[in-house]
Amino acid sequence: MRYTPHTEAERQAMLKAIGVERIEDLFADIPAQVRFPSLDLPEGMSELEAQRLFAALAAENATVATHPCFLGAGAYYHFTPALLTHLLFRGEFYTAYTPYQPEISQGTLQVIFEFQTLVCQLTGMDVANASMYDGSTALAEAALMAVRLTRSRRTRLLISEAVHPEYRDVVATYSQGMDIELVPIPFDRRNGTTDVEAVRAALNEHTAALIVQYPNFFGQIEPLGQLGELIHGVGGHFVVSADPVALGLLKPPGDFGADIVTAEGQSLGIPLMYGGPYVGLFATRMKHVRQMPGRVAGQTVDIEGRRGFVLTLQAREQHIRREKATSNICTNEALIATAVTIYLSAVGRHGLRQVANLCYHKAHYLAQRLTALDGYELAFEGPFVREFAVRTPVPPAELNRYLWETHGIIGGYDLERAYPELKNHWLLTATEMNARADIDRLVEAVAGYPGSPAPSR
Amino acid sequence: MNVPADLFYTEEHEWVRLEGEVAVVGITDYAQHELGDVVYVELPQVGDHVTQSEPFGVVESVKAASDLFAPVSGEVIEINAALEDAPELVNNDPYGQGWMIKVRPSNWEAERANLLDAEAYRRLIEQE
Numbered sequence: 001m002r003y004t005p006h007t008e009a010e011r012q013a014m015l016k017a018i019g020v021e022r023i024e025d026l027f028a029d030i031p032a033q034v035r036f037p038s039l040d041l042p043e044g045m046s047e048l049e050a051q052r053l054f055a056a057l058a059a060e061n062a063t064v065a066t067h068p069c070f071l072g073a074g075a076y077y078h079f080t081p082a083l084l085t086h087l088l089f090r091g092e093f094y095t096a097y098t099p100y101q102p103e104i105s106q107g108t109l110q111v112i113f114e115f116q117t118l119v120c121q122l123t124g125m126d127v128a129n130a131s132m133y134d135g136s137t138a139l140a141e142a143a144l145m146a147v148r149l150t151r152s153r154r155t156r157l158l159i160s161e162a163v164h165p166e167y168r169d170v171v172a173t174y175s176q177g178m179d180i181e182l183v184p185i186p187f188d189r190r191n192g193t194t195d196v197e198a199v200r201a202a203l204n205e206h207t208a209a210l211i212v213q214y215p216n217f218f219g220q221i222e223p224l225g226q227l228g229e230l231i232h233g234v235g236g237h238f239v240v241s242a243d244p245v246a247l248g249l250l251k252p253p254g255d256f257g258a259d260i261v262t263a264e265g266q267s268l269g270i271p272l273m274y275g276g277p278y279v280g281l282f283a284t285r286m287k288h289v290r291q292m293p294g295r296v297a298g299q300t301v302d303i304e305g306r307r308g309f310v311l312t313l314q315a316r317e318q319h320i321r322r323e324k325a326t327s328n329i330c331t332n333e334a335l336i337a338t339a340v341t342i343y344l345s346a347v348g349r350h351g352l353r354q355v356a357n358l359c360y361h362k363a364h365y366l367a368q369r370l371t372a373l374d375g376y377e378l379a380f381e382g383p384f385v386r387e388f389a390v391r392t393p394v395p396p397a398e399l400n401r402y403l404w405e406t407h408g409i410i411g412g413y414d415l416e417r418a419y420p421e422l423k424n425h426w427l428l429t430a431t432e433m434n435a436r437a438d439i440d441r442l443v444e445a446v447a448g449y450p451g452s453p454a455p456s457r
Numbered sequence: 458m459n460v461p462a463d464l465f466y467t468e469e470h471e472w473v474r475l476e477g478e479v480a481v482v483g484i485t486d487y488a489q490h491e492l493g494d495v496v497y498v499e500l501p502q503v504g505d506h507v508t509q510s511e512p513f514g515v516v517e518s519v520k521a522a523s524d525l526f527a528p529v530s531g532e533v534i535e536i537n538a539a540l541e542d543a544p545e546l547v548n549n550d551p552y553g554q555g556w557m558i559k560v561r562p563s564n565w566e567a568e569r570a571n572l573l574d575a576e577a578y579r580r581l582i583e584q585e
Contacts (some may be wrong), residue, residue, distance in 0.1 A: 290497070
């Protein structure tokens, strides 16, 4: 493309036309003391100096690469195959922009189409979009979509308290100022899943949807069959936020009649990266597709009958419908979605199942060894995949500090932080990245915690 | 451009035909021509109330998505289900099989004064 900058003469003519002397005059509304701050930047560095500076800074970080990690709670340390990085960093993938012009973007559009296909296969649904920002905003968009599907006649959303607390915050943020009522549903203290009786009691003809997570924040597996029946029984929609690695083992939400399925794609080979960028997966039934937010790539044929791909159903989107669009989103997480597509293509169905199996067995090994210690018990009954909660004899915050300072181990999540009634409850994760030796080290470290109560035998 | 003499029209290019107690509504030949190939029509539900000059649905073509404005106020008593699978009926037969909704008008006598007759509508589209 050509770059055609303005000439000085053109700039002067434009300024004259709007009646100012200089460009600086356009900023007159900004208070003088902050209008043109002096930046006081240091002198530029040579490449060698810059390399040394960043290497020194990086060396100050402690990462999951060098410290065993048992923390999950929404972001998980999983394996990133070298194949993924190698392909993703190819210029054709890495620098490709939004495929607004299909005639020069067939590669990008095909990747998006394959991504959407994989999301549908994973979740058991009919159609997926080109991705959302992350799992939390994907769930928030699903909540709004569920209300729109009732033509905004129903405005109550039941949301399980076993859904990730930060996801619930994001749903609340997205629905504020709208005529939407968020109704929290408590979880059963015995099995850590959504209280089915509480759902039954809360349902009425104004309920647009029931929102649950699978597995939920505590790692427990929700009874999707029962829950789906309840919400459909009143004519509402079933919205499920799922974990893609767990779906390597579990029956997908689509098979339980979910209407909208969302997920955080980070577990599919994406490094933790201090919180992002991640990628939101979003899938629904074909009959709801016109209310689905986000970009969609579609398959079609050109005038010679050859297969091609385009962005489609754009009349749902911002740039066409403005305030009547299905969402304000006008983008997707293309690079991370491409990474997820590469990951799933590389590991395949069997590989993903293998990852899920490894997580399952390591998490259960960890649970078994830890609960053999005095004072440590599983907090909830019922199956889990990769994450579980234990009741601890000492505060998890103290355990975590001790594990980090004495052993360089990153401990689990202190559930009291989000659930005041769950004092001394510790949420732990084990993935394929937790070697057996590391799990043993954690258990021995916990057993040797100086603040432990004296053994009862 | 086909502008049937026995219909009433809005400035937004909808038509309405009174059949006894029922008002049949659609978009004009001029409108379908301007829109291009119609791919989807979003209609209200039977039982919904529509208000003259207010949007009651959306017609989506390959190049635009436009609101549909009600030519009369009243209760929607029927919608054209054929448009779900065959939206092209709007292009091929805008005054016949491409009809969109049937309304029981709540205030026909007063509201008809706000509509254009065929002559006035023809003048309108000739100016555009």
